[in-house]
Amino acid sequence: MTDEEDRRRQQGERRHPSEKDETAMPRRVRDSGRVRAAIRTELEEVAEDTAERRPGPDEKLGPGPRQKVITLEHIYLAFEEPILENVTFHAREGDTVVVVGESGTGKSTILKLILRLLVPDQGKVTIDGDDITHLKFDDALKVRQKMGMVFQGAALFDSMTVYENVAYPLREHTTLDEDEIEARVREKLQFVDLDPDRVMEQMPAELSGGMKKRVGIARGLANNPEIMLYDEPTSGLDPLTTATITYLIIKLQRELGVTSIVVSHDIRSAFRMASKIALLANRRIGFFGTPEEMTGSDDPYLREFLGGF
Amino acid sequence: MILDTFNDAAKRTVYSLQEFFVLAGKALGFIFVKPFYAADLFQQMDAIGVGSLGIVLLTGFFTGMVLALQSAVQLQTFGATDYIGRLIAGSMIRELGPVLAGLMVAGRVGSGIAAQLGSMRVTEQIDALNTLGTDPIKKLVTPRVLAALIMMPILTIINDFVGIFGGSIIAKVYLGKPAALYWKTVFEQILSGGFTLHYIPNDFIQGLSKPFVFGGIISLVACYFGLKTSGGTEGVGVATTRTVVTASILILVVDYFLTQVLLAVFSP
Numbered sequence: 036m037t038d039e040e041d042r043r044r045q046q047g048e049r050r051h052p053s054e055k056d057e058t059a060m061p062r063r064v065r066d067s068g069r070v071r072a073a074i075r076t077e078l079e080e081v082a083e084d085t086a087e088r089r090p091g092p093d094e095k096l097g098p099g100p101r102q103k104v105i106t107l108e109h110i111y112l113a114f115e116e117p118i119l120e121n122v123t124f125h126a127r128e129g130d131t132v133v134v135v136g137e138s139g140t141g142k143s144t145i146l147k148l149i150l151r152l153l154v155p156d157q158g159k160v161t162i163d164g165d166d167i168t169h170l171k172f173d174d175a176l177k178v179r180q181k182m183g184m185v186f187q188g189a190a191l192f193d194s195m196t197v198y199e200n201v202a203y204p205l206r207e208h209t210t211l212d213e214d215e216i217e218a219r220v221r222e223k224l225q226f227v228d229l230d231p232d233r234v235m236e237q238m239p240a241e242l243s244g245g246m247k248k249r250v251g252i253a254r255g256l257a258n259n260p261e262i263m264l265y266d267e268p269t270s271g272l273d274p275l276t277t278a279t280i281t282y283l284i285i286k287l288q289r290e291l292g293v294t295s296i297v298v299s300h301d302i303r304s305a306f307r308m309a310s311k312i313a314l315l316a317n318r319r320i321g322f323f324g325t326p327e328e329m330t331g332s333d334d335p336y337l338r339e340f341l342g343g344f
Numbered sequence: 345m346i347l348d349t350f351n352d353a354a355k356r357t358v359y360s361l362q363e364f365f366v367l368a369g370k371a372l373g374f375i376f377v378k379p380f381y382a383a384d385l386f387q388q389m390d391a392i393g394v395g396s397l398g399i400v401l402l403t404g405f406f407t408g409m410v411l412a413l414q415s416a417v418q419l420q421t422f423g424a425t426d427y428i429g430r431l432i433a434g435s436m437i438r439e440l441g442p443v444l445a446g447l448m449v450a451g452r453v454g455s456g457i458a459a460q461l462g463s464m465r466v467t468e469q470i471d472a473l474n475t476l477g478t479d480p481i482k483k484l485v486t487p488r489v490l491a492a493l494i495m496m497p498i499l500t501i502i503n504d505f506v507g508i509f510g511g512s513i514i515a516k517v518y519l520g521k522p523a524a525l526y527w528k529t530v531f532e533q534i535l536s537g538g539f540t541l542h543y544i545p546n547d548f549i550q551g552l553s554k555p556f557v558f559g560g561i562i563s564l565v566a567c568y569f570g571l572k573t574s575g576g577t578e579g580v581g582v583a584t585t586r587t588v589v590t591a592s593i594l595i596l597v598v599d600y601f602l603t604q605v606l607l608a609v610f611s612p
Binding site for chain 2: 150152172176177179180182184186187188190191192193203204207208254264
């Protein structure tokens with residue numbers, strides 16, 4: 036504290052807001068710095084904690100080298116302006132890769148490329164080693180049957196009941212009879228911790244946000260896909276439901292060994308579920324590695340990004 | 345500057361037309377390709393056909409009556425009131441029945457299809473269909489187009505009959521013409537246009553080929569704007585309005601050219 040401030044305090048004078056203290060940081064910045072540091076510390080704790088508890092893919096898949104299930108190689112994509120430039124990363128069998136980044140950086144576009152709903156201007160996307168970049172529409176539909184997708188808003192068909200929603204991919208692509216379909220629907224609803232008898236005949240409009248997401252996951256799982264894609268699975272949910280959905284994604288990886296790509300801006304959930312994190316910044320992958328590597332990085336943008344949460 | 349704007353607008357129009365015709369080609373092509381979504385087809389036939397019955401009945405009935413009223417005044421001038429049945433039947437079967445049924449269905453069904461598909465687009469349900477390995481055109485567009493192609497001629501037949509029936513009431517009440525005379529002249533009109541394949545009256549060919557085309561126009565325009573929806577709920581409203589306006593204008597424009605062709609082909 037300066038002599039001038041000391042004098043003012045003794046005399047009961049207060050500093051006018053327009054008077055700047057050149058020697059000290061503004062209070063808001065100081066507080067923000069403290070909060071960011073605290074959050075960063077929390078993330079580091081989460082990373083260390085979950086690294087111990089996180090299911091290694093080997094738990095389900097056994098030891099030995101795991102194959103690359105999804106790869107994006109030198110992807111370039113532009114609409115009216117560039118969206119992605121030289122984007123390269125991969126997911127091995129049983130991995131959960133979380134793609135994080137600021138809003139509007141093209142995270143969801145990556146999912147559309149993997150689903151072959153979009154075709155990159157350059158580069159290639161491979162699924163199980165097969166290049167899907169230039170597939171015809173019908174062949175792309177077949178590749179999509181290997182994948183389950185959970186949308187940001189769940190995207191349940193609102194003219195169908197929960198049962199019909201979860202049964203939809205089974206009716207479309209399998210020859211299961213109605214009893215087998217019902218058994219599968221019940222199994223998947225139970226997997227996402229929903230009571231089949233209670234929810235099966237409900238319409239999507241009657242469900243809460245969290246229940247819709249869980250039904251969305253059950254529908255994505257119905258065909259037993261080897262790949263699950265999640266677009267902002269925890270956005271717009273309260274902390275408790277966020278934890279439930281995060282737990283479900285971890286459960287999927289642990290119990291079924293499903294390879295997952297999760298697009299999220301929820302960095303805390305990302306640290307809990309990710310085998311690898313891909314940070315999308317300035318149209319490129321700025322970081323690709325484990326959560327521990329991310330918190331341990333000295334990269335200024337990475338520190339700033341983590342601090343921002 | 346102006347040239348660039350014109351150039352961009354022309355390119356957008358050509359591109360939209362191309363997209364529309366690609367959608368139409370795929371939707372019609374999928375009619376003959378498995379899997380057939382029979383349940384969806386019957387559901388759409390119910391929504392388009394049975395659902396539109398009330399509005400079509402009302403429109404046809406009052407159009408027939410007002411047409412008879414207006415015609416009666418004119419025919420009285422020439423002492424030709426015996427021919428009112430012919431006039432009503434000719435107008436309803438060839439022109440008013442198909443066009444009015446088309447406009448009513450465009451307003452009721454076209455807007456419904458556009459709103460439904462538009463909502464599905466903005467809530468990612470169309471993307472969900474794609475990711476579940478289903479072609480949205482086959483699942484959503486083809487059943488709607490086929491249902492409209494089947495139901496529009498049926499609705500038009502009902503509209504024609506109710507209109508002619510409405511005319512008979514005015515002929516009896518206002519002009520005092522016996523029902524037997526009215527219906528005799530109605531059949532004379534139908535038979536006077538000649539026949540196709542010896543048995544099918546040309547008036548029926550003209551009257552039923554139009555609603556078939558209008559059914560295609562309404563369903564395809566609605567599906568096109570519905571699937572192209574962007575911009576959230578506001579976009580759904582825009583798609584709905586565009587559907588009704590575009591389909592209505594197209595019905596009237598196509599009706600003119602179709603009439604020219606049909607008159608040339610089926611002139612008695």
